[in-house]
Amino acid sequence: MKVSLVVPCYNEEGNVKLFAKKVEEIFKNKYSYEIIFINDGSKDNTLNELKEIAKNHNQNIKIINFSRNFGKEAGIYAGLKEAKGDYINIIDADLQQDPKFTLDMVEFLEKNPDYDIVTAYQKQRHESKVLAFFKKSFYKIINKMSEIEFVNGASDFRTFRKNVVNSILELTEYYRFSKGIFSWVGYNVYYMPYEVHQRINGSSKWSFWKLFKYAINGIVSFTTSPLRLSTILGLFFSLLSIIYLIVVIIQKIFFQINIEGYATIVALILLLGGIQLLCIGIIGEYLARTYVETKKRPIYIAKEIIDNQKEKKHEEN
Numbered sequence: 440m441k442v443s444l445v446v447p448c449y450n451e452e453g454n455v456k457l458f459a460k461k462v463e464e465i466f467k468n469k470y471s472y473e474i475i476f477i478n479d480g481s482k483d484n485t486l487n488e489l490k491e492i493a494k495n496h497n498q499n500i501k502i503i504n505f506s507r508n509f510g511k512e513a514g515i516y517a518g519l520k521e522a523k524g525d526y527i528n529i530i531d532a533d534l535q536q537d538p539k540f541t542l543d544m545v546e547f548l549e550k551n552p553d554y555d556i557v558t559a560y561q562k563q564r565h566e567s568k569v570l571a572f573f574k575k576s577f578y579k580i581i582n583k584m585s586e587i588e589f590v591n592g593a594s595d596f597r598t599f600r601k602n603v604v605n606s607i608l609e610l611t612e613y614y615r616f617s618k619g620i621f622s623w624v625g626y627n628v629y630y631m632p633y634e635v636h637q638r639i640n641g642s643s644k645w646s647f648w649k650l651f652k653y654a655i656n657g658i659v660s661f662t663t664s665p666l667r668l669s670t671i672l673g674l675f676f677s678l679l680s681i682i683y684l685i686v687v688i689i690q691k692i693f694f695q696i697n698i699e700g701y702a703t704i705v706a707l708i709l710l711l712g713g714i715q716l717l718c719i720g721i722i723g724e725y726l727a728r729t730y731v732e733t734k735k736r737p738i739y740i741a742k743e744i745i746d747n748q749k750e751k752k753h754e755e756n
């Protein structure tokens with residue numbers, strides 16, 4: 440087996456057959472391959488479509504059917520665990536990422552033994568200026584705080600050598616921020632520019648709020664710097680208050696100036712109260728994650744795993 444395609448699917452009934460057909464056209468006469476579809480608790484007809492693909496496809500098709508929606512990151516983990524290929528590619532089911540590009544990535548790795556990972560990255564993005572600004576800020580912040588590198592525009596659309604996947608699978612945390620995990624394991628990465636296509640059917644699952652939560656998850660998963668914020672602010676305000684105290688005492692003793700400060704007091708109480716709550720909130724984020732991680736719950740639950748090669752063997756026996 441040469442290439443494994445790991446394909447997380449959530450409500451992709453209109454796309455999966457087109458996807459499988461396209462992969463067949465591209466890889467025919469090139470490499471042997473397997474497609475691992477993860478049905479991530481789809482509420483539409485995706486599962487039946489996948490089963491039909493498994494029945495009719497001449498190459499190995501596996502379907503990991505989740506017991507509910509666990510999210511794309513869990514899907515990626517399940518798929519990587521199941522993948523047997525020398526080159527393992529993560530790709531979306533909606534054909535926004537061209538399987539032709541998978542072939543390019545695999546060929547690159549074949550020709551360049553020094554590289555271990557090929558990451559597709561978007562040079563140009565078709566999105567609003569506001570969103571682009573937020574994304575840019577996010578990458579600036581996370582790169583400042585974290586020791587690993589995050590590249591703006593780098594997607595989950597990647598191809599790994601088998602040993603890289605083994606390393607990724609050693610990270611068994613529940614909160615999976617794939618972009619961080621892929622950087623954390625290291626290895627030599629080649630960034631290959633690509634164009635994202637329009638979605639063929641269905642709709643994107645990302646809203647601004649979801650992206651925001653994703654960003655917070657990324658920061659909390661890959662740096663503990665925010666926890667230092669309370670120490671720094673605490674030091675700063677303590678110092679400030681000592682200086683201010685000295686000023687007030689001098690004014691009182693030497694110049695008999697009475698300090699009136701109703702507005703100042705209210706403003707300071709609000710400011711410091713706000714900062715304290717913010718710091719407690721940050722600690723809470725980390726604590727909550729620690730709490731969930733200590734439970735050691737499985738990352739996903741597979742209701743069934745379908746493998747068309749095994750079924751064929753069954754029929755032959």
Ligand code: UDP
Binds near residue numbers: 448533
């Ligand atoms: N996806 C998934 N589980 C989810 C959400 C999405 O497996 O809970 C899959 C989805 O079917 C698609 C891929 O993840 O194959 C990317 O999702 P989407 O197209 O919504 O993201 P975008 O392309 O807008 O970043």
Ligand code: MG
Binds near residue numbers: 531
């Ligand atoms: Mg998409």
